[in-house]
Amino acid sequence: MSKQVLVFAPQLKTLGGGEYVTLKMIECLKNLGLKVKLATFKPPKWSLLKDFFGYLPEVSWLPLCQQAENLPSYIRDLLTYTHLKARKKKWLLINAIANEMPIPSHISYIHALHFARPLIIPSSSEVGVSKKVVGARLRSKYLALSLKLSKDVLAASNFTASILYQLTGIQATIVYPPCKMLLYEPEGKHKIVITISRFSREKNLNLVLSIAKCLRDVKFMVVGGMSDAFYYEELCKEIKRRSLNNVHMIPNPPRRIYEDLVSRSMVCLHTTLYDSFPISLVEALSAGAVLVVHKSGGPWKDILKERQGLYGYAYQSVDEAVSYINGLISDEKLYREIAERAYKRAYAFSENKFKQRFSSIVLRHLK
Known part of the structure; x- marks a missing residue:
């Protein structure tokens, strides 16, 4: 396979773990000597990310199927997958936040499965709300269909991996997120x-x-x-x-x-x-x-x-x-x-x- 890598995510605009892991993935790939591009629907908020995380890897940005961004998620994902499919043969595709946009890739990283809470929280009032439960089950089936087409599925924790297996039957590899060690005084x-x-x-x-x-x-x-x-x-x-x-x-x-x-x-x-x-x-x-x-x-x-x-x-x-x-x-x-x-x-x-x-x-x- 070519030494070209496309890392993609819906967006990089908040200051959460998904954004940090994506940036660290890019840094890691560049350290391997690979040509890396980042694709999101809208340009990342670079200054905000740098101020909060303290650094930014140098990376080229590509728009990710911009016409699909505001469509319903299933249609958005299908159009984006079609957009990326041609690159899949020549590029290594890494879906950095696959729980938000489960598009088949070579490597898909699952951070969390918040949509599944109505199914996993014991004695939760949410379990009794049929609309949320039905939505979570449908999302689970969609996730299973999409991720089974990925070569490697990674999960951020044993907890997330266990829920993913319960919902989809997919066995994920545990790759804990990168955590910066701070000064202990x-x-x-x-x-x-x-x-x-x-x-x-x-x-x-x-x-x-x-x-x-x-x-x-x-x-x-x-x-x-x-x-x-x-x-x-x-x-x-x-x-x-x-x-x-x-x-x-x-x-x-x-x-x-x-x-x-x-x-x-x-x-x-x-x-x-x-x-x-x-x-x-x-x-x-x-x-x-x-x-x-x-x-x-x-x-x-x-x-x-x-x-x-x-x-x-x-x-x-x-x-x-x-x-x-x-x-x-x-x-x-x-x-x-x-x-x-x-x-x-x-x-x-x-x-x-x-x-x-x-x-x-x-x-x-x-x-």
């Missing part, structure tokens, strides 16, 4: 609880406010990309209504501010249910922030290895989360012991680990 810690998340409704950030209400002597920081301005405004109004002077929100922070906040935080609180593999949690681990996550998904299964108190804690209620955070903040000896183990655990998900794993898969296709 034990003496520079403060009583800060940081939540790293896009401001988006499915991230369940209202839970931060409920927990902060019970721990008013602790500072809570919420930092991340701005995806939903209306939701952000709702949170601001709720903070004011509850007089939560200990809660601060910072949307779209520059990378240096983000890293400084993480390095000073003792605890990293994650509120999303059934998440796949948040890169930010590993970055927080590497900086010695102890994780307090919901007892579900990749944070519990992959990162904490389903063990309480080893690298962090998993909660199922507000009271549990409050108890864990209070224990860590008030007991420095306990915090230090877990933070040391957490710091070492982070290196299992380093950028070098990703590069080695991803490169070996790419090189197999080029033989």
